[in-house]
Amino acid sequence: MSEALLPSQPFFPSPEAVGQQTNGYKVPNHVAIIMDGNGRWAGQRGLPRLEGHRAGTQNLHRVLEALGRHGVRHVTLYAFSTENWSRPPEEVRGLLSILQGVIESEVRALHAKNVRILHLGRLDRFPKRLQREIRRALELTRNNTGMTLGVAFDYGGRDEILEAVKAIVRDGLAPERIDETVFGRYLYTRELPDPDLIIRTAGEQRLSNFLIWQSAYSEFYCSPCPWPDFDEVEVERALRSFGERTRRFGALIPIG
Numbered sequence: 432m433s434e435a436l437l438p439s440q441p442f443f444p445s446p447e448a449v450g451q452q453t454n455g456y457k458v459p460n461h462v463a464i465i466m467d468g469n470g471r472w473a474g475q476r477g478l479p480r481l482e483g484h485r486a487g488t489q490n491l492h493r494v495l496e497a498l499g500r501h502g503v504r505h506v507t508l509y510a511f512s513t514e515n516w517s518r519p520p521e522e523v524r525g526l527l528s529i530l531q532g533v534i535e536s537e538v539r540a541l542h543a544k545n546v547r548i549l550h551l552g553r554l555d556r557f558p559k560r561l562q563r564e565i566r567r568a569l570e571l572t573r574n575n576t577g578m579t580l581g582v583a584f585d586y587g588g589r590d591e592i593l594e595a596v597k598a599i600v601r602d603g604l605a606p607e608r609i610d611e612t613v614f615g616r617y618l619y620t621r622e623l624p625d626p627d628l629i630i631r632t633a634g635e636q637r638l639s640n641f642l643i644w645q646s647a648y649s650e651f652y653c654s655p656c657p658w659p660d661f662d663e664v665e666v667e668r669a670l671r672s673f674g675e676r677t678r679r680f681g682a683l684i685p686i687g
């Protein structure tokens with residue numbers, strides 16, 4: 432395993448930081464990231480797009496480490512959307528192979544750091560070997576009690592909602608039994624709280640089908656920085672911006 436992808440501390444989130452105010456601002460419990468701009472990052476350097484995706488995976492370590500250091504308990508990363516299948520076949524193949532490489536090289540180490548990995552999205556469209564690796568990673572880390580790392584991989588919010596509706600119909604639930612809590616149990620995110628903060632890199636200001644149900648009251652933070660360059664300073668900026676906001680959830684008094 433490349434130590435490179437790992438935080439230097441044995442466990443994260445850092446126990447001292449959890450539930451604390453870091454540098455005087457409030458830390459989000461769940462941060463979800465739309466990791467965008469790999470292709471543009473590569474293009475600006477005259478490199479093939481896949482080099483941007485490689486650089487993007489090499490950036491995971493410092494961002495997870497920084498989030499852990501600040502006391503963030505749950506992190507979700509948008510790695511591949513249901514719409515990303517429409518990219519040229521060689522880019523899709525390259526992306527799947529890079530992501531398979533990350534699983535093979537990093538899962539044991541993340542396990543050693545007490546990280547619990549969750550998969551959000553569909554498994555059935557991946558090559559069998561990749562499906563096996565993902566299942567193995569989930570199984571290996573399922574009892575871990577440190578940071579929860581959700582990986583949205585062949586994930587689409589609309590697909591997720593449709594799958595939930597189908598499962599509810601299959602289970603024969605009476606309409607009066609369906610409320611937001613029950614519905615939430617049918618979503619890929621059933622083991623995660625709603626994201627408090629959604630970060631999108633590379634300047635775009637849209638969700639691109641990411642957590643469309645769960646983001647109802649999330650705070651958004653858009654950074655012009657492309658994902659491979661999004662470092663611990665950028666993380667701190669995003670967390671600080673979150674900490675300065677007032678959340679009301681429709682009420683008149685600030686909540687949380």
Ligand code: IPE
Nearest residue numbers: 466467468469470471510511
């Ligand atoms: C994000 O980078 C990674 C994935 C969507 C898989 P992009 O590949 O979208 O990079 P840009 O937006 O073209 O720069």
Ligand code: IPE
Nearest residue numbers: 465466467509510511512639
């Ligand atoms: C969103 O980025 C998906 C991921 C980051 C995995 P895209 O680059 O696919 O989104 P659009 O096409 O710009 O909306």
Ligand code: MG
Nearest residue numbers: 467468469470
């Ligand atoms: Mg993009």
